[in-house]
Amino acid sequence: MPQVRVNVRTLANVKAARKEKRNGRDVVIVPSATLPDDIVMNGIKYPADEIAKSFKGLERTPAPLGHPTINGKFVSASDPEGLNLGYVGAWNENVRREKGRVLIDKVIDVEVANRTEGGKAVLEAVNAGTPIHTSTGLLCTLEAVNGAKDHKHIARNIHWDHDAILLNDTGAATPEQGVGMLVNKTSGEVEEIEVINSAVQEAERDIDWAMDSLARALEKRQRAGLLDKLKAVILEGLGISERSPSTNKKEDDMSVSDEQFKSLSDEVKTLSEGMGKIGETIANAVTTALKPVLDQQAEMVANAKAKDDAEHAELVGKVVKANLLDEATAKATPLNTLRALAPKTEPGKAAPLNSAFKGTGSDKPAFTPPKGE
Structure with a gap:
């Protein structure tokens, strides 16, 4: 069975692009x-079974800008010259x-991309939301089929080489261009292989992405319920109400009377005054929300003080x-010091005020005559 190179073009989902930090680098x-x-x-x-057996081979492969070619012939994106x-x-x-x-994620290192004009163009296209095509380069063998209405061959032994990024590149993108040649260097010998350019019909894929986007939007909407309520409270505090815009575009309805203009001016004035107090309004709202917590904390502090006062x-x-x-002196002594003295207040443990004093039952000290007298 002959081996061929196939370039399959599809459309990247630029609207779902996201930014991340990896190892301190922007991607x-x-x-x-x-x-x-x-x-x-x-x-x-x-x-499906051939794809299932092989699709993991696309993991960690290059995503070059266009299919690399040497002297007008395709080379592997992993070939040193292809990488250059x-x-x-x-x-x-x-x-x-x-x-x-x-499904595949294209990861683009921002710093590396900015080193080349092509990389800068890719980043600009992503940031602008410009449609970007991709093209998967794969090798496979063709098994002839007899009697099938819609195909003459079946792709077997699929080997995935890369998935390229295409910007204004139609050289390997359309079925009308049909055939090119691949320089195969994997065996150490230069060999030319037929190249077939194909494009996936994108309508079905776009519908899938649209459905996925809708599902994600509905999920976000459910999670946003609390935020919507908070927004409504803030708007109400500012005197603003959300209104559905009118869809009536008739010319007669577009005219504004003096009364309507005055009413609109009054609303604008009210809105301006409300915006001027937005800081105060939000501060009051935050204070109201935190009041139960602050009250509870104050009560705990008061209870602790009362307990310490009683112990003191x-x-x-x-x-x-x-x-x-x-x-x-005792009343002026701190609580911690009184706690340290507390053990000495127990019976039999209190120290006398003057340990050198020994009582005799009278106010005068006892007389002890000198020895020898």
Whole structure:
């Protein structure tokens, strides 16, 4: 069976592009898709089982700008010369197969892309939302089929080489251009292989993406319920009401009377005054929302103080009774110090005010005559 190179063109979903940070570097990720199950292009059928066996081979392959060519002939995007010609800091990842189609993410390193004019053009197209085509370069063998109405061959042994980014590149994009030649260097010998250019009909894919986008929009709308309520409260606080715009475009309805103009002017004035107080309004709203929390915190602080005051009064009584401190000094003593003195107020543990004093039952100290007298 002969081996051929096929370039399959599809359209990237630029509207779903997103930005991320990876290893401290800025990247742009653009979803794309290729090769639906059992599609027939240029008389060749690509069976679902052949795609299922091989599609993972597209993971971490280059995403060059256009299909690299040398002397007018295609080369592998992984070939050193191919990389030099087409690399703009982009590669393919997150390759998966969903709903009978191979889906791919194009990851573009912003810093690397900005080093070349081609890479800058890709970033500009993504940022502008300009339609961007992609083209999958693959190798396969063709198995002849007899009696089929819509195809003459079946693609077998699919090998995925790359998925290129196309900007104003139609050289390998349309079925009308049909055939080119590939320089195959994988065997160490230069070999020319037939190239077939095909394009996937995009209407079905666009419908799939539209349905996915709708599903995501509905999910976001459900999650946005709380935000909508908050928005309504703020607008109400500002004296603004959301109104549905009129769809009546008749000329008679477009005229504005003096009364209507005055009413509109009054509304604008009211809106301006409300906008002037927006800071105060929002501050009041935040204060109202936080009041229960602040009240609870104040109550906790008050309860803690009352508890400390009661403990302080109790300890003052104990240290005064134990003759450790006089009442005035005890009341002025911090709670932590009174807690440290508390163990000495227990019976039998209190220290006398003057440890050198020994009582005799009278106000005068006992007389002890000198020895020898």
